[in-house]
Amino acid sequence: MIAQATQILEQALVDDHSFESFGDLLRLKEVVARLETRMAAGKSRRELEKAGASASEGYRIERRANNWWNPDVPVEHQDLILGALDKLSPSSERRTEIYQLAAAAALKSTPRQTHEYTKKLVRQENEELAQDPFEAYRQRRFSLGNQDEHGGCKFNGYAPAATAALFKALIDQAFRTDQATRDEDEDRRTITQREADAFEQVLRWASSDRRSHTGHCSLIVSVTEWDEFDWQVKFGTNVGLDLNLMDVDYLSGDKVIDYIQVHDHNGAVKALVTASRSANFHQRLSLFGRDGVCQHPGCNVPASRCDAHHVVPWSRGGPTSIDNLALLCPKHHRLIDDSWLEDHLEMELGRAVMVQADGTRKRNESPAAQQAGGWQVVYGHPTRIAFTLS
Known part of the structure; x- marks a missing residue:
């Protein structure tokens, strides 16, 4: 056969x-x-x-x-x-x-x-x-190789969570800045090439002794009031990496972690409104705290790589307020129908829900979405599920 x-x-x-x-x-x-x-x-x-x-x-x-x-x-x-x-x-x-x-x-x-x-x-x-909470820190390493036949150099390494989160925050910021200046239809670079260009931009920032005066946050940590404070507890960040208390303490000297997000009983964030079309710094903080990731069902792109989408379109009078904004990654942002005849987002109890053309309503229930502060306020921490093998 x-x-x-x-x-x-x-x-x-x-x-x-x-x-x-x-x-x-x-x-x-x-x-x-x-x-x-x-x-x-x-x-x-x-x-x-x-x-x-x-x-x-x-x-x-x-x-x-x-x-x-x-x-x-x-x-x-x-x-x-x-x-x-x-x-x-x-x-x-x-x-x-x-x-x-x-x-x-x-x-x-x-x-x-x-x-x-x-x-x-x-x-x-x-x-x-693990018996040693400092094991990842002890394993830190970085090496830059010699030039190869093409003139370039390979590098590799290992970073503890705090360093990796800070680095990814900078990479994601450079990535978004680069994407905003390019015509996507004409961009023929691969994803890895785009990541490499973002890495180069971070190096350029560092070499010019960059100082941030733009009001854009690099790294945000989400903490809920019922978290237990021991070294094994993990806190979500806007770059999709989890940090423990030692990581947070290690980064605190860089003044990149300054914010705590407060939610109501539905997981919604108190209203923050601006007259600008673009979400401001504090609104993006609130969006991270409430949504965590792109709100398209099944997506886990972190907040640092998402756009602030107007649920009621700006062109139709929708305000730039936290109760009219939701995180969407660029891919899913392009798929949203502002006429609301096809797939679109609506706000329900202060949080975004996807409404399909047939009226079906569905929230993002991906594992990453369940780490968001807004989700945990309503549903609690993701629980371990017991299964029986048949």
């Missing part, structure tokens, strides 16, 4: 097929991955490589075959979840629980979001089991 399927697919390379079959091809790829995993059960990686798999393919297939697989989880998500779980401390007793949390997130997330969420769960578990 497999030999016949192979011949049919080889013939498909010769025949002229339209794009309408592309979805079927993706489903076929999923079936093949599940079949190869089942066939590899009980086989060693050496046997898989002898059968024609590369070393990396053999490792992924062997790992899939040796671990339970939620049948609803796509293969790409499964590989990313298991890859993140490879970093879990051997002393952890929560591997199954973490897998189930990640699998549940995979059903409504992109592969990248699933991977980031799983890594976060693993990191939190490893930190809870």
Whole structure:
């Protein structure tokens, strides 16, 4: 049967097929991955490589075959979840629980979001089991290599959370500044090239002894009144990195953490209004505290890379007030219909909700969105969910 399927697919390379079959091809790829995993059960990686798999393919297939697989989880998500779980401390007793949390997130997330969420769960578990709270700080390193044949230099390193958060805040600010000056339709740079250009801009700021007088915040930490203050507690930031109390204390001398956000019982922020079309500094602080990330369902782009969207459009008299603003990343901002005939945002109890053309209303319930202060005021801290394997 497999030999016949192979011949049919080889013939498909010769025949002229339209794009309408592309979805079927993706489903076929999923079936093949599940079949190869089942066939590899009980086989060693050496046997898989002898059968024609590369070393990396053999490792992924062997790992899939040796671990339970939620049948609803796509293969790409499964590989990313298991890859993140490879970093879990051997002393952890929560591997199954973490897998189930990640699998549940995979059903409504992109592969990248699933991977980031799983890594976060693993990191939190490893930190809870760690005996040395300064371990990440002791592991800090940076190295700049010599020039290669192209004249450039490679660099790599490892930064503790406080340093990484400060660096990412600057990178994100440079990224947004760069994007605002370019025509997106004519920008042919890759994402990594854009990140590299943002890094160069940060270096230029540093080399010119930059001083910030613009009123734009680099890094904001969200704290709720019921947080327990010990070194293992994590606080969300507008750049998507979590900091503990030692990280916050380490950064406090840089005067980048000065703000606490207050919410009402619905998670909404008290009104802050300006006559300008653009959200001001304090409004962006409030948006971060309430929303945390882009408000499109399933999105986890952090506040530092989002626009302040007017729910009732500015052109239709919508005010620049916190109860008429919501965070949207540039991608989803472009998809919003200001006429409200198609997909658009509305405010409900002081927080944004996506309203689709058929009237369906849905909030962003991604793992990152649940870390926002506004969410936690209403629903509390995200809880661990217990699953039973069948």
